[in-house]
Amino acid sequence: MxxxxxxxxxxxxxxxxxxxxxxxxxxxxxxxxxxxxxxxxxxxxxxxxxxxxxxxxxxxxxxxxxxxxxxxxxxxxxxxxxxxxxxxxxxxxxxxxxxxxxxxxxxxxxxxxxxxxxxxxxxxxxxxxxxxxxxxxxxxxxxxxxxxxxxxxxxxxxxxxxxxxxxxxxxxxxxxxxxxxxxxxxxxxxxxxxxxxxxxxxxQTKSLPHIENTRNAIADARAFLQMLTRLDVGVADKLWIARRYLKVGRLLRGRRDSLS
Structure with a gap:
């Protein structure tokens, strides 16, 4: 150094x-x-x-x-x-x-x-x-x-x-x-x-973003899980990504296409 x-x-x-x-x-x-x-x-x-x-x-x-x-x-x-x-x-x-x-x-x-x-x-x-x-x-x-x-x-x-x-x-x-x-x-x-x-x-008091459209939220979750299973990484990394996804509360716009 x-x-x-x-x-x-x-x-x-x-x-x-x-x-x-x-x-x-x-x-x-x-x-x-x-x-x-x-x-x-x-x-x-x-x-x-x-x-x-x-x-x-x-x-x-x-x-x-x-x-x-x-x-x-x-x-x-x-x-x-x-x-x-x-x-x-x-x-x-x-x-x-x-x-x-x-x-x-x-x-x-x-x-x-x-x-x-x-x-x-x-x-x-x-x-x-x-x-x-x-x-x-x-x-x-x-x-x-x-x-x-x-x-x-x-x-x-x-x-x-x-x-x-x-x-x-x-x-x-x-x-x-x-x-x-x-x-x-x-x-x-x-x-x-x-x-x-x-x-x-x-x-400290902030909660997860409110999801107004339940149908879209479920579709996002299903798409996320499908992409998560295709990732070529270990279980620990997948769990970390899943926790972060749940904390954010939704996928950012355009993420669905990024792993296709």
Whole structure:
């Protein structure tokens, strides 16, 4: 890992109560980081003032936008500023687990990966470990149905990320994974917790989406089960995909044709 340079990118919007903890968790890690690029996406709270405290930290680079344009636009701006061999994601309300950078780089180099995530630990309550597929086959099998990564846990090979961009969509991460998969990128997930994923009250009480048309829901479920049985992956990966499907509550539009 010697000689590899690392950047972090953080989109930030109205996160004055959490952004310092996120940045500090990177600075406290045991691997030197070249840049921590924070894009303040038009915050209207005290985020700007909190970030100003890092003016004495040469690694922390803050870019401020006049208006809020969304996560994808903020990430794409941050990507343009990166120069590192590897680029890590982090959300403004999450925190690195100590050793994340070194552990992820070691895993990526050992397995020649282009994109790599990891497991996350939710906090403050409830506390649980969210696991994701670790094999290339399991990750690719999940792509037609759901994201096989915890988005803020992901690290990219820098040259690959800089030749791509996030689509302007609420599904910006999943659409990017699909594009990179089609381009032949190698995927993986570190089989350990790399990130503290903050749960907010609205997430803790959120139920599955209400399905108004029962007939269509049953048809979706039957189509999903048929596709699931055809996947050439192990039982553990199929069970993970099934759980994610149930959590989402429905297939995304167009997924039926993706495995035909």
């Amino acid at each position: 010697n000689g590899r340079t690392v950047d972090y990118i953080i989109p930030a919007y109205n996160c004055s109560s959490t952004i310092a903890e996120a940045v500090d968790s990177i600075l406290a890690d045991d691997f030197p980081v070249r840049q921590i690029i924070v894009v303040d996406d038009g915050s209207t709270d005290q985020t700007r003032d909190v970030l100003a405290r890092y003016s004495c930290q040469p690694a922390v680079k803050v870019f401020r936008k006049n208006s809020n344009e969304g996560v994808a636009a903020a990430l794409n701006l941050a990507i343009q500023m990166t120069t590192g061999d590897y680029v890590f994601r982090l959300d403004a309300d999450d925190v690195n687990v100590h050793g994340r950078t070194r552990a992820t780089l070691a895993y990526m180099l050992e397995n020649d990966l282009d994109v790599c995530g990891g497991f996350v630990q939710t906090f403050p309550s409830p506390r649980a470990v969210w696991k994701y597929p670790t094999s290339a086959a399991g990750i690719r099998a999940a792509l037609p149905f759901c994201s096989p990564f915890a988005h803020p846990s992901v690290c990219f090979r820098g040259s690959i990320l800089r030749s791509s961009e996030y689509p302007n969509s609420r599904l910006e991460d999943l659409l990017l994974w699909r594009k990179l998969s089609a381009d032949g990128c190698k995927f993986g997930n570190v089989p350990r917790v790399v990130l503290g994923y903050r749960l907010h009250p609205e997430q």
